[in-house]
Amino acid sequence: MYIQVIQGTCHEEATLKRQLDRWHEDLAPGADGWLGWTCGTTDADLFVGVIRFESREAAQRNSDRPEQGDWWEETSGCFDGEVTFHDCDDVIVLLDGGSDDAGFVQVVQGQIENAQRLRDLMSRPMDELREMRPEIIGGTVAVNDDGWFNQTFAFRSEDEARRGEGQEMPAEQQREWESMMSQVSDMTYLDLHRPWFASAGS
Incomplete structure (x- = not known):
């Protein structure tokens, strides 16, 4: 799986939502x-x-379509200033991967010195997390080349x-988490109180 993260300050949320609905349709x-x-x-x-x-190739094919360019030219007017794009080929699916019926989404972003530590931790079996935090449906972790x-x-x-x-986490998990977090900088938590979802075939 490949993930592209798009971010920008949006002053026309309703218009942007309509544009995304139109893209989906x-x-x-x-x-x-x-x-x-x-x-x-947020x-x-x-x-x-x-x-x-x-894959990244599939995303590029979509970007190269003339209709995609026309759509983005219209949609970009919903943003104030620069829109950033992060391209991530390294993706891990957590638990059930999420759900289009989720009522709340939290996005966590940051910069990590050793991305392999994050991959190792998030790739482990999640049975304990599922038992301890049943309210987490699932999610994804995406890392780009610079961490x-x-x-x-x-x-x-x-x-x-x-x-x-x-x-509270179990003691061993807490130690592992604190060790990994010591390598993380610029940690940001972004709460999406009214998330929008779409999936292929829906």
Whole structure:
């Protein structure tokens, strides 16, 4: 799987949502290799779009379509200033990978010195996490070549997510987590209270 993360300050959320709905209806049928997206805006009007494709090549084929260029030219007017794109070939699916029925999504971003530590931790069996935090439906971890990462966690509801945050990790997991976090800088938490989802074939 390949993930592209798109971010920018959005001053026209309703218009952007309509544009995404139009893409899903009109352009998605011709976007071979597109798998879906998790999108939304934070309380500070920052749009975050986590777009999933089968591969980087599939994403590039979509970008090269003239209709995609026309759509983006219209859609870019919803943003204030620069829109950033992060391309991640290194993707890990967590638990059930999320759900289009999730009621709350938290996006965690940062820069890690040793990306392999993050890959190793997130690639382990998640039985304990599933038992301890049943409100986490699943998510994805995407890392690009310079160690920038984007973690997306889908929850059944925000209330359940907040209650789960207060639980303590088992001692061994806590030590591993603290060791990894010592290598992370510029950690940012982005809450999507009204997430937008779409999946291929839906």
